[in-house]
Amino acid sequence: AQRVTQPEKLLSVFKGAPVELKCNYSYSGSPELFWYVQYSRQRLQLLLRHISRESIKGFTADLNKGETSFHLKKPFAQEEDSAMYYCALQHRHGGSQGNLIFGKGTKLSVKP
Amino acid sequence: NAGVTQTPKFRILKIGQSMTLQCAQDMNHNYMYWYRQDPGMGLKLIYYSVGAGITDKGEVPNGYNVSRSTTEDFPLRLELAAPSQTSVYFCASSYSKDYRYEQYFGPGTRLTVT
Numbered sequence: 001a002q003r004v005t006q007p008e009k010l011l012s013v014f015k016g017a018p019v020e021l022k023c024n025y026s027y028s029g030s031p032e033l034f035w036y037v038q039y040s041r042q043r044l045q046l047l048l049r050h051i052s053r054e055s056i057k058g059f060t061a062d063l064n065k066g067e068t069s070f071h072l073k074k075p076f077a078q079e080e081d082s083a084m085y086y087c088a089l090q091h092r093h094g095g096s097q098g099n100l101i102f103g104k105g106t107k108l109s110v111k112p
Numbered sequence: 113n114a115g116v117t118q119t120p121k122f123r124i125l126k127i128g129q130s131m132t133l134q135c136a137q138d139m140n141h142n143y144m145y146w147y148r149q150d151p152g153m154g155l156k157l158i159y160y161s162v163g164a165g166i167t168d169k170g171e172v173p174n175g176y177n178v179s180r181s182t183t184e185d186f187p188l189r190l191e192l193a194a195p196s197q198t199s200v201y202f203c204a205s206s207y208s209k210d211y212r213y214e215q216y217f218g219p220g221t222r223l224t225v226t
Binding site for chain 1: 217
């Protein structure tokens, strides 16, 4: 079954420290993977997608097919990074193509 | 552009009541989605639509109905509300189901059924 697992409900780090939000997935085939973010009192929005190999707001995420992981990393956390982060997998084929499966989310808290 | 709008923001229903959650988008997107998010859980897909007149079930459709008469609007109907439907409901839209097109989300509707 297709599944996205984010093992940490809450991750707390100090400003300037490195941060890694974990995401593991289960999917038959090649997945499309995304990180969505929800800042306080804002709506859910796309942070980055694996296919673009982009760095957004200093965050990067590498798809590791061997470990079925798509961890989100940032070398130096900032207070404005505090938010809820959701890893999501997109169906690539069949009638559900385009539909997203979300993990439960990780709340990142960056302390001053 | 307003993007994706949802009304109401909050609602309290009694068991057995019905209501319609409204969703509208002004981006001319073909694809629209309804999700629910229970406390401590990820978003789960209720229904989706690939265009006006076409809807399909997602992962958790029971207790809900949808319609899509226009490109802009995608209302979600709750019939005979139950406490298990207490949740935050998010509407989203996208131009395409292709991975290059992201989903844009509304601000959510917080529904409590007592």
